[in-house]
Amino acid sequence: MSKNRILVVEDDPAISDGIAVNLLYSGYDHVLIRDGNEAAQALLHDHSFDLALLDIMLPGLDGFALFEHVKKYDIPVIFITAKTDSASEIKGLLNGAEDYIVKPFDVMTLLVRIEKVLNRAGKLDQILRFSNITIDLQEHTVRRDEAEILLKPMEFEVLVLLVRHKNRTIPRDKILNEVWGTDFFGDTRTVDVHIANIRKKLGVDGLIKTIPKYGYRLEG
Amino acid sequence: MRLSKKVSLISIAVLLLVVVVIGAVLLSYAKSQIIEHTIEQAKAEHRNLNTSFAEMTAYYLADEDSPAVQRTLVIYCFSRFATDTSVLIHGAETLYTRTALDSAQLLPLQIGEEQKVFSGEVEGRNILLVGQIVSLNDSYYSVYRVEDITYIYNNIQQMIVRFILIGIAGLFIGTLLILLLVHRLTKPLLMLKEASAQIARGDYYIRADIHTRDEVGELAQDFNAMADAVQSHIDKLTDMNERQSLFISGLTHEYKTPMTSILLHSETLLTADLDKISTENSLAHIHDQCRFLEQLTHKMLSLLVLEREITPQKISLPELLEDVSQNCFQNLMDHGTPLTIRCEADSVTGDYDLIKSLLINLIDNASKASEPGQHIHLRAYKQTIEVSDNGVGIPEDSLPFVFDPFYMSDSSRSKKGGGSGLGLAIARRIAEAHGAKLLIESKPGQGTTVRLIMP
Numbered sequence: 001m002s003k004n005r006i007l008v009v010e011d012d013p014a015i016s017d018g019i020a021v022n023l024l025y026s027g028y029d030h031v032l033i034r035d036g037n038e039a040a041q042a043l044l045h046d047h048s049f050d051l052a053l054l055d056i057m058l059p060g061l062d063g064f065a066l067f068e069h070v071k072k073y074d075i076p077v078i079f080i081t082a083k084t085d086s087a088s089e090i091k092g093l094l095n096g097a098e099d100y101i102v103k104p105f106d107v108m109t110l111l112v113r114i115e116k117v118l119n120r121a122g123k124l125d126q127i128l129r130f131s132n133i134t135i136d137l138q139e140h141t142v143r144r145d146e147a148e149i150l151l152k153p154m155e156f157e158v159l160v161l162l163v164r165h166k167n168r169t170i171p172r173d174k175i176l177n178e179v180w181g182t183d184f185f186g187d188t189r190t191v192d193v194h195i196a197n198i199r200k201k202l203g204v205d206g207l208i209k210t211i212p213k214y215g216y217r218l219e220g
Numbered sequence: 221m222r223l224s225k226k227v228s229l230i231s232i233a234v235l236l237l238v239v240v241v242i243g244a245v246l247l248s249y250a251k252s253q254i255i256e257h258t259i260e261q262a263k264a265e266h267r268n269l270n271t272s273f274a275e276m277t278a279y280y281l282a283d284e285d286s287p288a289v290q291r292t293l294v295i296y297c298f299s300r301f302a303t304d305t306s307v308l309i310h311g312a313e314t315l316y317t318r319t320a321l322d323s324a325q326l327l328p329l330q331i332g333e334e335q336k337v338f339s340g341e342v343e344g345r346n347i348l349l350v351g352q353i354v355s356l357n358d359s360y361y362s363v364y365r366v367e368d369i370t371y372i373y374n375n376i377q378q379m380i381v382r383f384i385l386i387g388i389a390g391l392f393i394g395t396l397l398i399l400l401l402v403h404r405l406t407k408p409l410l411m412l413k414e415a416s417a418q419i420a421r422g423d424y425y426i427r428a429d430i431h432t433r434d435e436v437g438e439l440a441q442d443f444n445a446m447a448d449a450v451q452s453h454i455d456k457l458t459d460m461n462e463r464q465s466l467f468i469s470g471l472t473h474e475y476k477t478p479m480t481s482i483l484l485h486s487e488t489l490l491t492a493d494l495d496k497i498s499t500e501n502s503l504a505h506i507h508d509q510c511r512f513l514e515q516l517t518h519k520m521l522s523l524l525v526l527e528r529e530i531t532p533q534k535i536s537l538p539e540l541l542e543d544v545s546q547n548c549f550q551n552l553m554d555h556g557t558p559l560t561i562r563c564e565a566d567s568v569t570g571d572y573d574l575i576k577s578l579l580i581n582l583i584d585n586a587s588k589a590s591e592p593g594q595h596i597h598l599r600a601y602k603q604t605i606e607v608s609d610n611g612v613g614i615p616e617d618s619l620p621f622v623f624d625p626f627y628m629s630d631s632s633r634s635k636k637g638g639g640s641g642l643g644l645a646i647a648r649r650i651a652e653a654h655g656a657k658l659l660i661e662s663k664p665g666q667g668t669t670v671r672l673i674m675p
Binding site: 168170 | 469473476477478479480481483484485487488490491492493494498501502505508509
């Protein structure tokens, strides 16, 4: 599959730059627009987006009004809002394909939301490749070259997260939150144990790097 | 017990008492009057009868007549005057009667007595008996008038029954009237009670709609005055609360945007290996946003500092305007919006630095609202300092809010002009601290005028 294309409509230059640099780094193509009216105009000519990130408070059309335009092209939407009270308004709009994120948000949260929405829309590759390792998300299998490596479900999820965000340090607590969920009562040592198991089973040293006091990163 | 019930019950009880007492007195008086009248009439009629009878008998009777003739003559004469009620007795012999009653036994008469009267019940009937001795030729005749006056008693009884019926009807109507009146009188009190209950529940706008010209009406007026006072206090408090929460939410929002980008860029720098240009770009953003936060904090502090009292001094207006214009010069040159100054007053009293920062702020706003080439006017006259421009102006629906902290007429709060939304709020605080007025006039497309009117 080719790169996913994301429309970002955010008026604050510092925030939109921050989003853009991360989208680029994670291998997404993106188009940045800073005004609601401009975005609506641009969509008339170019609407081949896999996802749209819409700020609520925009000059010109606001995010909700812009949503009506984006909807026409079946582009899934993630709203960005600074106000917790507009979150309830967004909830009223959501119909499964959309999500929202409240400022201030961190990079991992944004990226994971984007992946989830893209996945729901069937726009993510179901086969992940990294060095000589192949992960089949549909069959839940991991192969090194041709040999299948048996991973426990949580180990599998951790590996997927690392591969998806390769060359990016993922904090331990983020891994814990994304894989085990926020309701999980374990501590970050659970993550360490699972990383150790993955390293052993993959049999490749130095693939998963430990960043002391912070987290892990898959390099290559 | 409710006041209306109390008043109604007491009134009805009084009414009942009055009706019963007056009725009883009137009835007993009427009864005795009727009976007395009947007796008097009977006595008079009887006396007339006796006189007529005696005269006629005396006229016809002769001493030489035999007793049998005398007897017949007496009976004849008596019968001329007698009615159904008359009885004539001579010795033990009843000469004339139409009744079955033994009058002599009921009312024995002695010779030499005046008229005698008996009134009482005999065999279930009310009988009135008047007796009199009539002397004829040395013979004494007892003449009675036996009258059945049961009908009078019956009439009296009927009268009592009628009176009771009328009394009951009167009581009924009276009760209704009392209830109606009491209801009308106590209704304002009930309304007052309802109004105070509603106010107690939190509906502070409720008033008692009572306009009677009595104590209740006065009470209602006082009550409404009290409710007005409560409402205005509550409104003030609510307004203050609203302003405060608006301020806080504005502040939170104002911090959120720079915080978001600082977090975003710092996390990116921490977790990803960016190239040199991207790294520098991210660092520059972090730096800018930190600076913005620093300025915001500074402005917040100056808002807080302005809570204190200021020390007023005499300010020379020409000097102040010159100072302000020099301060703004570079900025105005950059925007291409020249400043014209007109000073038509000498001095005002106030804090020099605060007034100066206020004016710089207003001129800064005017410059941002103007296109290059448009003039900005700074003018002082009387106790007023005025900053006006011919720029974009402010929409009418935004005007009431421009002095609110963090208010920006553009909903996106874009920082195109680089403002924090605190400038006019600080300006207003400065004016308030001086007891001065800060007034704004604006028409979209024509420009804005802000006037500082010193006290």
